[in-house]
Amino acid sequence: MRYIDKRIGVICDQLAKLAVVQKIPIENLLYKEGNYLRPEDADAAEVEFKPFDSKLMYWYGPDKHYWFQADFTVPESLDNKPMWLKVATQIDGWDARNPQFLVFINGVVTQGLDTNHREVLVTRSAKAGDTYRFDLQAYTGTEHSEFKLIAEIQEIDPKIVELYYDLKVPLEAFSRMDGEDHNRLAIEEVLNNTINYLDLRSPYSEDFYKSIDEAKAYIDKALYEDMAGYSDIIATCIGHTHIDVAWWWTVAQTKEKVSRSFATVLKLMDEYPNYKFMSSQPQLYYFLKERYPELYSRVKEMVKAGRWEPEGGMWVEADCNVTSGESLVRQFIHGKKFFKEEFGVDNRVLWLPDVFGYSGALPQIMKKSGIDYFMTTKLAWNQFNKIPYDTMRWRGIDGTEVLAHFITTVGVGQDPNEDFFTTYNGMLHPDAIMGGWKRYQNKNINNDILISYGYGDGGGGPTREMLETSKRMEKGIKGIPKVRQEFVRKYFEELEERVKDNRRLPVWEGEFYFEYHRGTYTSIGRNKRSNRKSEFLLMDLELLSVLAQKQKGIPYPKEELDKLWKTVLINQFHDILPGTSIYEVYEVTKKEYAEVKKKATALLEERLNALTDDGEGLTIYNTLGFKRDDIINLGECKAAGLKDENGNIYPIQQTADGAIAYVKGIPSKGSKTFEIVEDTDIPSSPFVLKDDYYLATPFYRIKLDQNGMFTEIYDKENQRQVLQAGERANLFRMYEDKPMYYDNWDIDIFYTEKYWDAD
Numbered sequence: 001m002r003y004i005d006k007r008i009g010v011i012c013d014q015l016a017k018l019a020v021v022q023k024i025p026i027e028n029l030l031y032k033e034g035n036y037l038r039p040e041d042a043d044a045a046e047v048e049f050k051p052f053d054s055k056l057m058y059w060y061g062p063d064k065h066y067w068f069q070a071d072f073t074v075p076e077s078l079d080n081k082p083m084w085l086k087v088a089t090q091i092d093g094w095d096a097r098n099p100q101f102l103v104f105i106n107g108v109v110t111q112g113l114d115t116n117h118r119e120v121l122v123t124r125s126a127k128a129g130d131t132y133r134f135d136l137q138a139y140t141g142t143e144h145s146e147f148k149l150i151a152e153i154q155e156i157d158p159k160i161v162e163l164y165y166d167l168k169v170p171l172e173a174f175s176r177m178d179g180e181d182h183n184r185l186a187i188e189e190v191l192n193n194t195i196n197y198l199d200l201r202s203p204y205s206e207d208f209y210k211s212i213d214e215a216k217a218y219i220d221k222a223l224y225e226d227m228a229g230y231s232d233i234i235a236t237c238i239g240h241t242h243i244d245v246a247w248w249w250t251v252a253q254t255k256e257k258v259s260r261s262f263a264t265v266l267k268l269m270d271e272y273p274n275y276k277f278m279s280s281q282p283q284l285y286y287f288l289k290e291r292y293p294e295l296y297s298r299v300k301e302m303v304k305a306g307r308w309e310p311e312g313g314m315w316v317e318a319d320c321n322v323t324s325g326e327s328l329v330r331q332f333i334h335g336k337k338f339f340k341e342e343f344g345v346d347n348r349v350l351w352l353p354d355v356f357g358y359s360g361a362l363p364q365i366m367k368k369s370g371i372d373y374f375m376t377t378k379l380a381w382n383q384f385n386k387i388p389y390d391t392m393r394w395r396g397i398d399g400t401e402v403l404a405h406f407i408t409t410v411g412v413g414q415d416p417n418e419d420f421f422t423t424y425n426g427m428l429h430p431d432a433i434m435g436g437w438k439r440y441q442n443k444n445i446n447n448d449i450l451i452s453y454g455y456g457d458g459g460g461g462p463t464r465e466m467l468e469t470s471k472r473m474e475k476g477i478k479g480i481p482k483v484r485q486e487f488v489r490k491y492f493e494e495l496e497e498r499v500k501d502n503r504r505l506p507v508w509e510g511e512f513y514f515e516y517h518r519g520t521y522t523s524i525g526r527n528k529r530s531n532r533k534s535e536f537l538l539m540d541l542e543l544l545s546v547l548a549q550k551q552k553g554i555p556y557p558k559e560e561l562d563k564l565w566k567t568v569l570i571n572q573f574h575d576i577l578p579g580t581s582i583y584e585v586y587e588v589t590k591k592e593y594a595e596v597k598k599k600a601t602a603l604l605e606e607r608l609n610a611l612t613d614d615g616e617g618l619t620i621y622n623t624l625g626f627k628r629d630d631i632i633n634l635g636e637c638k639a640a641g642l643k644d645e646n647g648n649i650y651p652i653q654q655t656a657d658g659a660i661a662y663v664k665g666i667p668s669k670g671s672k673t674f675e676i677v678e679d680t681d682i683p684s685s686p687f688v689l690k691d692d693y694y695l696a697t698p699f700y701r702i703k704l705d706q707n708g709m710f711t712e713i714y715d716k717e718n719q720r721q722v723l724q725a726g727e728r729a730n731l732f733r734m735y736e737d738k739p740m741y742y743d744n745w746d747i748d749i750f751y752t753e754k755y756w757d758a759d
Contacts, residue, residue: 004191004192005188008167008171008192011198011200014200015163018200018204019161020155020156021081021157021204022077022078022155023154024075024077024078024154025054025150026070026134028051028071029051029052029053029151030049030068030069031050031052031059031066031068032049032050033047033065035065036065037137038104038107039104039135042135049069054148054150057149058148059140059146059149060140060146060147061142061144061146062140062141062144063142065139066138067135067137068138068149068151069133069134069135070133070134072131072134072153074127074128074131076128078155082126082155082158083153083155084153084155084156085105085119085122085134085151085154086152086153086154087101087103087118089147089150091115091144093115094115095114095455096248096458097141097143097248097249098143099114099115099139099140099144099147100112100113100114100138100256100257101113101139102137102259102260103120103134104137105120105122109259109263109294110267111263112264112459113136116455117463119464121267136151139256142248159209159212159216162216163216165468166216166220167191169468169469170187171191172429172430172431173431173434173480174187175413175431176434182479184479186227186478190222191223193218194219197211197214197215198212223477224472224477227477228476230477230478230482231482232482233437233448233449234447234482234484235437235448235451235473235483236448236449237428237433237485238276238277238278238309238452239265239275239277239453239462239466239485240278240279240454240456240461240462241455241456241459241460242353242354242424242456243279243281245281245283245573245575247458247580248582250584251588254284254287255287258288258459259287259288261460262279263292265277265461266298266299268461268467269307272467274471274485275462275467276485276486277308277309278308278488279309280312280313281312281316282315282334282338282339282342283315283316283570285338285342286338300342303343303345309345309487309489310339310342310345311339311345311349311488312349312350313349313350313351313371314328314331314332315331315335315570317351317353317354317573317574318572318573318574318577319572319573319577319578320574321356321357321359322521322532322572322577322578323531323577325361326535327572328359328361328362330569332365332366333369336370346370347371348370348371349492350362350375350402351488352374352375352378352574353375353424354377354574355378355574356514356517357378357512357513358374358376358511358512359511360397360509360511361397361398362374362396363394363395363396363398363402364396364398364400366400372496373403373405373492374402375450376407377423377452378514379406379512379514380421381421382514382515383516384515387406387512388441388506389441389506389508390408390440390441391403391406391445391495391499391505391506392442392505393506393507393508394512396510401507403492403496405492405495406422407426407436407451407452408436408437408440409423409424409432409433409451409452410422410423410436412429412431412432416435416438420439422439424452425455425456426452427453428453428462428469430473430480433451434481436449437449437481442506444504445498445499445502445504448491448494448495448498449481450491454466470485517580517742517745517746518747519579519739519745522579523580523744526586526590527571527577527586527589528577530590530593531571531577531593533597534568534593534600535568537600537604538565538568538596540604541564541600542561544607544611545607547611548610551611554610557603560603564596564599564600571592579745580744608621613673617673617676618634618673618674618676619674620632620672620673621666622667622668622671625669627665629662629663629664629665629666630662630666631661632660632662633658633660634652634660634661635658639652639677640678641677641679642661642675642677643675644663644665644675649677650664698716700716701713701716707759708730709729709730709731710723710728710729710730711723713729732757732758733757734755734757735751735755739751
């Protein structure tokens with residue numbers, strides 16, 4: 001019959017409305033401005049609470065904190081009924097930049113609220129006369145400037161909710177099924193028969209509830225038993241909330257996002273015993289531990305219970321292009337160490353869903369760090385070329401291999417044939433999961449795809465609707481993928497067993513280049529320079545600290561180094577170091593890098609002074625892993641040269657920026673002391689700056705014009721001009737920067753169309 005699906009949809013909509021049996025406005029709201037951690041902090045503050053009239057008053061942003069408070073006494077109409085708190089602001093859309101709340105009930109931190117999480121289950125059975133204190137730690141977000149606050153108590157009927165989802169979940173799979181598909185027709189028949197049982201003439205009457213029970217009994221048997229138990233296609237689902245350590249918000253705001261998001265996860269775990277969740281980035285857990293240790297203790301309980309998975313490998317989900325190899329190793333050292341010490345978990349999965357490309361050196365670093373598996377989705381954002389596999393061996397530039405699997409979840413309604421984009425912020429929704437299977441490219445070797453579901457970027461996580469969907473899809477209804485809630489690590493271990501000996505398992509060799517956000521290689525250059533200088537400084541400090549400890553007994557500064565490294569590591573997050581965050585983020589990093597330089601330099605100088613013997617000579621240290629010949633900058637020095645222990649003399653040349661000398665034979669991870677020679681009878685430097693436009697070396701003769709452009713490069717050894725007549729080797733050219741989407745992130749293919757040569 002035509003339009004049966006529409007008929008079922010209409011009944012679902014009516015059941016959703018009927019599920020809310022009564023609404024009681026909270027009219028005694030109080031408020032004050034300010035950012036407080038707990039109700040007792042808000043109560044103790046000198047700022048007085050004022051009445052807040054929900055009908056007439058507004059609160060204002062952006063980037064402001066408020067505290068709301070109200071007492072509610074349970075009326076007779078709610079006695080022995082489930083009681084919910086609902087909060088709305090008349091703002092819809094993406095929750096990451098919109099108003100967000102942390103709810104305290106009777107002083108206990110309970111759940112986060114945002115545009116995707118608006119209800120809190122207060123109790124399943126309220127008692128008339130009991131009084132509840134509700135406190136809302138409120139943040140305006142950064143997108144809007146004016147808000148309402150509508151708070152109400154609701155009674156939501158669990159029986160009606162159950163039947164609503166029983167109908168709605170299979171109905172939502174129809175969008176991925178052909179109209180004549182045998183499984184769809186069979187499901188459609190069951191759903192139609194189910195709603196035929198319903199008597200909606202007198203809602204909440206005895207006949208109404210009798211019909212609900214009959215409809216529920218029928219669909220449980222006909223659909224969730226007789227048509228269940230199929231596992232032709234499996235979707236391994238793990239709850240997740242991607243939290244950018246900084247992006248359109250600062251690190252300070254991320255600390256609040258973590259608290260709201262993790263509180264919501266814990267609350268939903270109490271309500272849904274089968275719900276499993278994972279989160280990477282030990283830095284986020286550290287924030288929670290500092291801010292709300294009671295929530296952190298509950299996270300540890302859920303880890304022990306096998307409900308919560310701390311997995312991911314790195315301290316933060318770090319950039320893998322600009323970050324040095326040494327720092328990537330540090331990301332693993334500190335990340336794995338934290339999860340091992342705090343939760344007893346040894347990470348084996350590198351979880352980097354949102355990073356802008358992946359170095360070909362990573363497999364080697366991963367393997368040596370005890371990491372065997374790699375996951376991302378970001379490469380599906382490529383502008384032009386789709387990576388041809390989703391399950392593969394990733395072979396690094398040294399030949400090391402790890403197993404890689406890409407999440408293929410698409411958006412609800414997205415056609416993967418037209419758009420190969422996938423997301424780590426997946427919806428646990430039949431349409432999205434079926435679309436993810438359609439998008440998956442290795443169906444010939446694997447029938448189980450990984451789904452990371454839950455609202456993210458700015459946190460939030462899975463919703464009750466997603467968890468209700470999971471309960472029904474876990475039944476394995478014929479024609480619809482079977483969902484299972486399982487940890488990421490177990491998924492990878494099982495995937496490896498299935499595909500490791502399959503000759504059709506493909507191999508990708510070298511870098512995973514990201515065809516997008518190319519401008520992030522240069523954005524916020526000051527930040528990138530500070531990162532690299534900090535990396536060099538801390539590596540030098542570590543070496544000299546080891547030498548000073550062994551040779552002079554100077555204590556190794558372990559705690560100081562850990563703190564300094566963690567400052568550098570957090571600022572390698574994939575929206576901080578690449579330059580994709582807001583201005584305020586870089587005002588903070590500027591101060592943090594300056595502090596790293598100040599503290600590390602002081603420690604470094606202490607150790608240099610201890611290691612260097614008193615005397616008249618000059619000691620040069622080489623912290624690199626190989627013997628070094630190099631130019632050294634001596635600052636103000638009027639001496640003629642430097643003499644080593646073998647009598648070799650290295651002339652000192654005066655330049656506009658100070659004295660320099662070219663010295664040889666500085667040993668690896670060591671030092672060499674030179675005698676300062678005042679004798680003027682020293683051969684001149686082989687590197688001669690004749691004048692402002694002429695430079696001579698033993699190998700080349702170089703001429704420049706008044707604009708600093710090379711006009712001649714003569715190769716003495718091969719006796720030839722390197723440059724052709726009129727050619728300029730170091731031309732500085734400026735291109736028009738007008739990308740399609742992200743001004744600060746992208747360099748598009750047409751950028752060469754317009755340019756100017758700098759003079």
